[in-house]
Amino acid sequence: NAGVTQTPKFRILKIGQSMTLQCAQDMNHNYMYWYRQDPGMGLKLIYYSVGAGITDKGEVPNGYNVSRSTTEDFPLRLELAAPSQTSVYFCASSYSQTGSRQPQHFGDGTRLSIL
């Protein structure tokens, strides 16, 4: 049981390039989330999904896209990378939020630098 797996762990991109951050979970969680964390700024929600085929915007979605074709996978795509997207990206998952008592479980993160 690997939990939440993110790849790659590190990446350097040039301005204007595109890439996809991968996230997979093997806990059969139906909810999945993408966050970015900048130094001293806490976790900011980019996008989330409540099930396959269903996604919604979080607090900071501009410059990103997501898709959810399976329960297990929730990739995050960066189009036209900009220096402002330099950050640490975390993927998380949880069971259905019925009663809102389900905590989120995090992957190890992807450290992304845009130069």
Add this chain to the structure above:
Amino acid sequence: QKEVEQNSGPLSVPEGAIASLNCTYSDRGSQSFFWYRQYSGKSPELIMSIYSNGDKEDGRFTAQLNKASQYVSLLIRDSQPSDSATYLCAVNSGYSTLTFGKGTMLLVSP
């Protein structure tokens, strides 16, 4: 807009002391409250959850919730240098997402 406020710290305590971490939240309808620990360069790790007013204890950790005051706290007894980390407070207001505070850095000196 839902807000979760934490003192950024650092909170410095000597080894063996009690560390007290505090969090306030703006949404009176909030239902679930979580504390995550994040070591430098690592991902957040869940350490406590609390849903009802009062105290909840788990080993050296005690979470305290006061919904009337919109206040949640985390006490760490017998603090160890290995407890040095950033502690994130997270609040669920009954929707699909959590709102996180910016975290409090705790430093435990030997």
